[in-house]
Amino acid sequence: MKLIAAVDKRWNIGYKGDLLVRIPADMKNFREITKNSVVVMGRKTLESFPGGQPLIGRVNLVLTRDENYRPKGAVIAHSKEEALKILESYTDKEAFIIGGEQIYRMFLPLCDTAYITYIDYEYEADTAFPNLDEHPDWKLLEESEEQTYFNLEYYFRKYIRA
Ligand SMILES: NC(=O)c1ccc[n+]([C@@H]2O[C@H](COP(=O)([O-])OP(=O)(O)OC[C@H]3O[C@@H](n4cnc5c(N)ncnc54)[C@H](OP(=O)(O)O)[C@@H]3O)[C@@H](O)[C@H]2O)c1
Numbered sequence: 001m002k003l004i005a006a007v008d009k010r011w012n013i014g015y016k017g018d019l020l021v022r023i024p025a026d027m028k029n030f031r032e033i034t035k036n037s038v039v040v041m042g043r044k045t046l047e048s049f050p051g052g053q054p055l056i057g058r059v060n061l062v063l064t065r066d067e068n069y070r071p072k073g074a075v076i077a078h079s080k081e082e083a084l085k086i087l088e089s090y091t092d093k094e095a096f097i098i099g100g101e102q103i104y105r106m107f108l109p110l111c112d113t114a115y116i117t118y119i120d121y122e123y124e125a126d127t128a129f130p131n132l133d134e135h136p137d138w139k140l141l142e143e144s145e146e147q148t149y150f151n152l153e154y155y156f157r158k159y160i161r162a
Pocket residue numbers: 004005006007012013014015016017018019020041042043044045046048063064065066069077078079080098099100101102103104127
């Protein structure tokens with residue numbers, strides 16, 4: 001199982017239910033990496049998408065504790081165990097954990113690869129990702145050249161379980 005996230009300098013990931021910043025080339029990278037996969041997310045992350053719509057071209061597996069929540073075009077799980085059971089039925093597809101904070105923390109111990117867009121800036125934020133540079137179980141495997149978007153500098157990084 002793999003995960004993908006965009007973090008700022010302090011490993012923050014979101015503010016008031018939305019991303020910290022939208023970088024078109026990062027969105028493209030996300031689409032490329034996750035295409036045809038099962039993307040696993042929390043209910044709040046699904047609701048942060050435009051129109052609350054699931055991502056096209058991927059199986060959207062959404063965690064909620066609400067038994068009555070039935071968003072169109074998404075597969076629902078009511079616990080981590082149920083999500084894992086559902087993932088077993090998609091053996092032909094890769095699974096990507098795509099957030100937010102609650103879901104990253106829940107599945108990080110089951111992941112072996114993390115695609116991290118590291119944005120060299122400090123944003124106001126209310127949700128975060130565990131800092132993999134300080135995490136004994138993870139090591140940085142690859143880092144892209146510096147990327148820029150207006151005055152922002154960012155890097156595509158790949159971490160693996162050490
Ligand atoms: N930078 C990035 O790469 C990135 C990626 C994704 C999201 N984000 C940001 O992260 C923020 C959202 O993160 P978040 O932590 O607040 O929310 P979240 O992880 O997206 O969703 C949390 C919801 O998931 C459900 N949930 C959590 N644990 C569960 C369990 N054990 N069983 C069943 N359902 C469970 C609950 O839904 P119910 O309340 O319906 O029960 C909970 O409210 C937003 O700002 C978003 O933009 C950033």
